Every structure is written in structure tokens, then in C-alpha cells.
Amino acid sequence: MPELPEVETTCRGIEPLISNTTIVHVVVRNHSLRWPVPGDISDILADQKILRVTRRAKYILFNLTKGTLIIHLGMSGSLRILDKNIPPAKHDHVDIVLSNSQTIRFNDARRFGSIHWTTESINQHRLLAHLGIEPLTAEFDANFLLEAIKGKKTNIKQTLMNHNIVVGIGNIYACETLFLAKISPTREASSINALEATKIVSFSKATLQQAILNGGTTLKDFKKADGTPGYFQNELMVYGRHGEKCYNCDSSIAKITQNQRSTFYCESCQV
DNA sequence: ACATTGACCTGGGAGC
DNA sequence: TGCTCCCAGGTCAATG
Numbered sequence: 001m002p003e004l005p006e007v008e009t010t011c012r013g014i015e016p017l018i019s020n021t022t023i024v025h026v027v028v029r030n031h032s033l034r035w036p037v038p039g040d041i042s043d044i045l046a047d048q049k050i051l052r053v054t055r056r057a058k059y060i061l062f063n064l065t066k067g068t069l070i071i072h073l074g075m076s077g078s079l080r081i082l083d084k085n086i087p088p089a090k091h092d093h094v095d096i097v098l099s100n101s102q103t104i105r106f107n108d109a110r111r112f113g114s115i116h117w118t119t120e121s122i123n124q125h126r127l128l129a130h131l132g133i134e135p136l137t138a139e140f141d142a143n144f145l146l147e148a149i150k151g152k153k154t155n156i157k158q159t160l161m162n163h164n165i166v167v168g169i170g171n172i173y174a175c176e177t178l179f180l181a182k183i184s185p186t187r188e189a190s191s192i193n194a195l196e197a198t199k200i201v202s203f204s205k206a207t208l209q210q211a212i213l214n215g216g217t218t219l220k221d222f223k224k225a226d227g228t229p230g231y232f233q234n235e236l237m238v239y240g241r242h243g244e245k246c247y248n249c250d251s252s253i254a255k256i257t258q259n260q261r262s263t264f265y266c267e268s269c270q271v
Numbered sequence: 272a273c274a275t276t277g278a279c280c281t282g283g284g285a286g287c
Numbered sequence: 288t289g290c291t292c293c294c295a296g297g298t299c300a301a302t303g
Binding site for chain 1: 294
């Protein structure tokens with residue numbers, strides 16, 4: 001479910017509520033996530049203080065006294081801060097119980113999310129080491145993109161979603177970015193010229209930032225830390241709008257399949 | 272080195 | 288109402 005804006009929304013929502021609290025213990029009701037939850041996670045985390053909550057790609061990083069707790073929300077995951085006495089509901093797999101009598105509750109229907117512990121630098125963690133650059137930094141510019149797509153014969157949409165290049169852009173925001181840039185998702189990546197690269201970069205930043213301001217996109221499962229949904233779904237230009245009229249011309253939005261994912265776009269506006 | 276495909280898992284909606 | 292089939296904000300591993 002969550003792309004960069006939803007993960008960022010989660011981080012911003014929980015950090016003020018839990019920073020400088022101490023973990024008392026961890027309750028794991030289901031170890032079987034995308035990767036097994038470490039069996040000794042409660043022993044490891046007990047008595048550690050939460051210093052900061054940050055984000056790298058779609059990973060949430062809890063900066064603790066002795067290392068980093070890494071959480072990925074997968075497709076359907078969410079984190080909420082609740083009173084520890086509220087009984088767990090279906091798919092509430094993990095509780096990180098805090099000294100202030102609250103709990104960080106991890107819910108994930110599809111269990112594609114994961115929880116990791118590391119004492120090494122996060123750039124060295126095997127799941128994070130290969131990640132590309134952050135889209136909302138100055139490093140992500142037209143020159144970088146042009147260099148990255150050189151010789152790439154895959155389509156531009158999949159390239160935007162390739163997290164070895166640039167992280168955080170998933171299916172929704174790749175579609176939205178290409179609509180705003182008026183570029184067809186089916187274009188071969190290497191065919192993108194300098195002007196088009198500039199548009200892709202600036203519109204991807206704009207749409208991600210706008211989504212963060214709106215608390216992310218809630219299609220189904222996504223909840224902010226306080227349990228309320230995001231609102232960016234009301235501002236989507238093409239995602240999920242197949243058959244409806246393009247906001248920019250008279251044709252209707254098409255839905256095609258690329259690399260086993262749905263793509264939504266306007267065949268006449270996007271060339 | 273690159274590109275494509277399968278796998279993981281549950282729930283909701285469409286269609287019969 | 289109930290069944291089956293298809294689809295879904297991700298991404299790693301195996302295959303070509």
C-alpha cells in the first residue's frame with residue numbers, strides 16, 4: 001500500500017508521540033511476515049530509548065539507543081500509537097509497548113511488511129544497501145535521471161519505480177507523475193530527452209510533496225498514526241480513473257498492464 | 272548486467 | 288446468499 005508519502009506521513013505522525021519514550025517489551029502475535037520477526041526481538045528492544053524516527057525509501061527507521069529498528073509496511077501495513085490496554089484486532093501482529101503506557105501497534109493484513117533489527121549503519125543493511133537516491137533531495141535532478149536511463153530499454157514507468165535508481169515512487173505516483181509530465185508510460189526509458197527528464201523530475205517531486213501535505217493516499221488499508229485516512233486519493237489525476245474522462249482533454253483514461261502492474265494514463269495527452 | 276516472471280498473503284468486489 | 292475469480296500502495300529471488 002504505502003509509497004513514500006504514506007511512509008513519511010506515518011513517520012511524522014508517530015515521532016512526536018514516541019520520541020524519548022522507552023520500550024518496555026514487545027509482543028509478537030505472528031512472526032510470519034515478509035521476513036521472520038527475530039525471535040529475540042523483545043529481549044533486544046527492552047529498555048532501549050527511542051531517540052528519533054526517520055525514513056529511508058519506504059523503510060521506517062527507529063533510532064534506538066543501541067541500534068536501529070527497521071519497519072517496512074509492505075502493501076497493507078500501518079503503524080498506530082494506541083493505549084496499550086486497547087485489545088488487539090485482527091492482523092495486529094506486533095505491539096511495541098512503551099513506558100508511557102502506549103503501544104506502537106503494527107497491523108498488516110497481507111503480511112508483506114517486515115521488521116528488522118540492526119546495529120550496523122543502515123546503508124550496510126542488506127535490504128537497504130543497494131537503494132537508489134531519495135526523490136525529494138537535490139541529488140534527484142534531470143542529469144541524474146538522464147544518466148540512469150542511458151541504454152535502458154524498459155519502459156519509463158517501470159524505471160521510475162526501480163528503487164535501485166530512485167526510491168519511494170510506487171505504482172500510484174509513477175502514474176501520476178507521467179500524466180503531469182504528459183509522457184506515455186510505455187515510452188522506452190532511454191528515449192526520454194533532457195526536457196522530458198526535467199519534467200519527470202519536477203512533477204514527481206511536486207506530486208510526492210502534495211501527497212505528503214494531504215497525509216498520503218488511502219485506497220483501502222492505509223491509516224495515519226491516529227487511525228484516520230489520508231486524503232490525496234481525492235486529488236489523483238489518473239490512478240484508478242480508467243473509463244473516466246481525462247481532466248485535461250476529452251478522451252477517457254486507459255488502463256493497461258505493464259510488468260504485471262496496472263498503469264493508468266491518457267493516450268492522447270501522454271505521448 | 273539487464274529484463275522478465277513467480278512468489279509471498281489476505282480481503283474485497285465483480286460476475287455468475 | 289454464496290461461490291469463484293481477479294485484483295490490490297511492494298519487492299526479493301530465480302530465471303532467461
